[in-house]
Amino acid sequence: MTEPLPDDLWPDVRPDAARRLMAAAIESFATRGYHATTTRDIANAAGMSPAALYVHFPSKAAVLSAISRSGHEQALDMVQDVVSGTPDPVEAMSLIVQRFVAWHAKRHRVARVVQYELQALPPPDYEQIATLRRRTEQLVRDVITAGVDRGRFHVTDVRTAARAVLSLGIDVARWYTDTGKPSPALLGRQYADLVLRMLGA
């Protein structure tokens, strides 16, 4: 773990040691999977002792929950920001897709943990995350519905359409690689164009 932490990764998490442990956990989960990773693996990868880990997180599951919660909160905040600042539903959808896709490309390692390890969360944490996901999905459905009401989108099933929009972004985390091509920003614009057409804009 010699790489410096990007500034926009978990900006709200303090102290730095907690953020370093979360970054180390991402690497460990990617290498050996969540279930086969131990707290010792995470502490080692962060250059700390297991005891030092327990100062910040009571368990491996607590590290996973912190990573997952932060990712889901960032996604919800992003969508909320766009919605409250962009009255036009076509423009709002374009911005949501651009930012959602770019984040999943740029942070594909973090996003894989955020999106694919939900079943490993302790039930109360899972419920909290599921609520954040439902709110994000509802906002995307609201944008589509607003577009349909104004005759800007043409969609038969709003729920399926919203699912498809989010699916396209989430799946970027699965296939995107460190070569960084296409760039996160370009991919975001390409996907936004595809989504607007999919919604009949």
Added chain:
Amino acid sequence: MTEPLPDDLWPDVRPDAARRLMAAAIESFATRGYHATTTRDIANAAGMSPAALYVHFPSKAAVLSAISRSGHEQALDMVQDVVSGTPDPVEAMSLIVQRFVAWHAKRHRVARVVQYELQALPPPDYEQIATLRRRTEQLVRDVITAGVDRGRFHVTDVRTAARAVLSLGIDVARWYTDTGKPSPALLGRQYADLVLRMLGA
């Protein structure tokens, strides 16, 4: 493992004991992840001894490879069947999406292993699977290109469009649940409509 095996799951795998082990592996990987699953877990879940497992598979990785190879071969065969039997690119794309999406919904547990455990494959097996994936992707790109050439599709970047088409189907495996709603067939038709619009048909 009291559930009977569906007839269309690994029709080419014989004997039945090998298929039962593959089905047991799917359940074990889903419960505790690939890395934390042991060959004993798989054998137990199939109601066999570890020694009986080794008669059919030399290792846990060999079980994973068999599951992954079968899934990827089925996907490639399906796309090839559609392409060779459907000269019209719009109709071909609709059929490909309907079948690809329906399979990922109906077999979401199998599909999760097929799609999300590629990094765990031994390198030679990974290379074989990667070749199957590239051929499937190429066929989808060819259908899009044929559609563009005939003025039936309008797409700026064929590679990104093909990626988006496959992404939509693959991600179904992540979110689809045992409630079975919408039905695999209905979801396939809804997604086929969305994809055709995405491609400017």
